[in-house]
Amino acid sequence: MDRVDIKRLAEKLNLSTSTVSRAFRGNSDINPETKARILSMAKEFNYQPNHYASNLRDKKSNTIAIIVPELANNFFSQAIHGIERVAREKGYYTLIYVTDDEYEKEVMFIEKLYNGRVDGIIMSVSGEANDHAYLNKRGAKSIPLVFFDRVYDDIDVPKVTTDDYTSSFDGTLHLIEGGCKKIAFLVVNKSLSIGNIRMQGYRDALKDAGIPFDERLVIDCSNDYSKNYGILTEMLREQRPDGLFASVERLAISSYYVCHDLGIRIPEDIKIVSFSSLEIASLLNPALSTITQPAYDLGTNAAELLFKTLEGKTEVKDHIVLSSKLIPRKSSVVV
Amino acid sequence: MDRVDIKRLAEKLNLSTSTVSRAFRGNSDINPETKARILSMAKEFNYQPNHYASNLRDKKSNTIAIIVPELANNFFSQAIHGIERVAREKGYYTLIYVTDDEYEKEVMFIEKLYNGRVDGIIMSVSGEANDHAYLNKRGAKSIPLVFFDRVYDDIDVPKVTTDDYTSSFDGTLHLIEGGCKKIAFLVVNKSLSIGNIRMQGYRDALKDAGIPFDERLVIDCSNDYSKNYGILTEMLREQRPDGLFASVERLAISSYYVCHDLGIRIPEDIKIVSFSSLEIASLLNPALSTITQPAYDLGTNAAELLFKTLEGKTEVKDHIVLSSKLIPRKSSVVV
């Protein structure tokens, strides 16, 4: 009554297990009629070859892992969507891991994965810590890895990112052109490559405009909403900037809350631009000017890079860079 | 150099594989010193017991599947978060599947899963079709299933939902009390239990208030944004309702776009209430009145129900109902 396995199916059909097995693999020689008979019986009994047995035999899991810092975020859900499309096409399963931006979880996930559970890993790093050595340990090398968006520069694997420098430069320039003289830069972890590069774009745009860089306007935030609320409230009170460049969506959101509560008007008193994949950016009060990354494409590109490596096509050490789009909306434009 | 397996480890340690294996299971008798030796060597070589071999042996995958209609949606990301917390505590992996609201994918996923890949399934159904028979096929019964939020009533498995009837009733009442006389009900699939129950709450609230039910005000939408834009534009032009009850978040979003474009003022011309887990509902223009479901708790409850079944504690056929919260904001309140 329970699970039907290949043996039972073979018995019922008066065939050997090998013949039955052959019906399920594409390549092997098998009489079309026999194959049809087998498949129809398999269907009737709802038989599916046991995944674990096949994988043990083949030393191949047909599964890839996706590791992201968070799920409740349009950027990552879109990227995952992209990865999954490609994976599905290739007949692969996807296993999703969420680190909640905790370095320990990231390490734990990766180390666990050395058990052969997956054939490859696509990751956007948490970046909470600076020790990436765990990725170089014995065993690590045996499983292909691809980074997307948030990467560790010192780890030599294929990467897919966006043109963070250019778009940060442009976003900052947009604020300057709007008349901002004192622009704060909001970042979560400026030592993480992404924060770092984005800050560089910001700095250079200021420089080009002859605005001196002021360390006090670089605001190091956290991933915690209530902490950020405090940090931003203090900053807005003390520094009174007239522009805000949020290097991460959640910091723009927090800024909105703080501005609303402090009675600071957007964009009249302060203009805001943010990296964001929010689909409803234009419905916010006021509509949020965004730098929008091609999240879905980042996903498909990362997946394709991984599969290339998996298929041994090349020893890929590529770094693909896609372009983001600056979409000015009301938060940075006085009408 | 490659993968280290238990045999290699045993050789290096001059022990048998069984002894090495014992070092990794909690129960077995083993000399503490030997165990320590084994574990330290395992650590050095980054050894992890092969997942597929263990699972084949044990006929147990320590994995559960989560099947949801979409990912880019706070409700589901929060629910998944809840499920994962519980799963992690129990030492289980989670496999996430996204159906994109397509019935075929749902069926395909489930049928694939009969291959022993997972020990249990937690699903929020797509509800695109009305044939749920595939869940009763041979093999289906062998793998425990729990529904959450979007369920098939005719399938007898444990379920976790929210008090959809009551909150729809209350949400509609809220609009009526705000002076609405002509309230449209926006739904994606009214034959799906969730749409059906929510509509019942809406109908009964109207009835209580002595407002006649009008079939033309029940708007059957799709999952496609641009289609919905058309549907809603037409409806708003022709019916000119003064209230909108969105049974699903995305329909409220579309309504906002349409209202903005048609110059219909919210809440002056039309008041809106929507089921929604949007964290930034209060930042919208205008702030959106929501019925917010306890998504995270739905997740944890569903997971706990599944694990109860898995642990054979009971032949659970429970239906847990949690309460949502009506949060009136500007979209339904003229100040």
Add this chain to the structure above:
DNA sequence: TTGTAAGCGTTATCAA
């Protein structure tokens, strides 16, 4: 075209 048999890496049982 089909069948036989070995082996994938583990772990539980039994014996030592």
Add this chain to the structure above:
DNA sequence: TTGATAACGCTTACAA
């Protein structure tokens, strides 16, 4: 406390 062995379900050489 440790070791030998069989078995989990499947696939693939090789033989028939």
